[in-house]
Amino acid sequence: MDFEYVKHNDLIIYYKIYDLEFYFTKEDSFLLNDHIREFAKNKKVLDIGCGSGIQGLEAYKYTKNVSFSDISEECLKLSKINFYINYIHNNPDLDYLYKNIEKINLPIKFYQSDLFSNINEKFDLILFNPTYLPEVSYKV
Numbered sequence: 210m211d212f213e214y215v216k217h218n219d220l221i222i223y224y225k226i227y228d229l230e231f232y233f234t235k236e237d238s239f240l241l242n243d244h245i246r247e248f249a250k251n252k253k254v255l256d257i258g259c260g261s262g263i264q265g266l267e268a269y270k271y272t273k274n275v276s277f278s279d280i281s282e283e284c285l286k287l288s289k290i291n292f293y294i295n296y297i298h299n300n301p302d303l304d305y306l307y308k309n310i311e312k313i314n315l316p317i318k319f320y321q322s323d324l325f326s327n328i329n330e331k332f333d334l335i336l337f338n339p340t341y342l343p344e345v346s347y348k349v
C-alpha cells in the first residue's frame with residue numbers, strides 16, 4: 210500500500226505516503242489529541258515531535274498560531290502534507306503533493322530541531338507526545 214491514513218476528531222492523518230512512513234497512529238496520540246481543545250484556544254502553540262502532525266492539526270482548530278517541529282525531516286514533510294489535506298484542500302492529488310509539498314507556501318512554521326535546539330521562540334502551550342520506543346537514531 211502506498212498510502213495509509215487514520216481518521217480522528219474529524220482529522221485525516223496520513224501516516225504512510227510512499228517512503229514517508231510514520232508509526233501507526235494509535236491510543237497515545239488519540240488520548241493527547243482528545244484534550245487539546247481544553248487548552249489551545251487563542252494560544253501560541255508548538256507541536257514538538259510532531260510526527261504526522263496530528264496534535265498541531267487539532268490545535269489549529271482553536272488557534273491559527275501553531276508551529277510544528279520534529280527532529281525528522283520525513284516527519285516534517287508528512288506534517289506539511291497532512292496540514293495541506295486538512296486545511297487547504299481535502300481531496301488532493303497525493304502524488305503531486307508528495308513531490309511538491311516543499312514548494313507550497315503554508316501559513317505556519319515548521320522547524321527541524323532536536324528538541325529546542327533550533328527554536329528561538331516562546332510559546333503558551335507546548336504539545337509533546339515523546340518517543341518511547343528506542344528503535345531509530347537520527348542525524349540532524
Ligand SMILES: C[S@@+](CC[C@H](N)C(=O)[O-])C[C@H]1O[C@@H](n2cnc3c(N)ncnc32)[C@H](O)[C@@H]1O
Pocket residue numbers: 234237238241257258259260261262263264278279280281284322323324337338339340341
Ligand atoms: C511518539 S511520536 C509522537 C508523534 C505525534 N506527535 C503523535 O502524537 O502521534 C514522537 C515524535 O518525536 C520525534 N522526536 C524524537 N526525538 C526527538 C527530538 N530529540 N527532538 C524532536 N523530535 C523528536 C519523533 O521523530 C516522533 O515524530
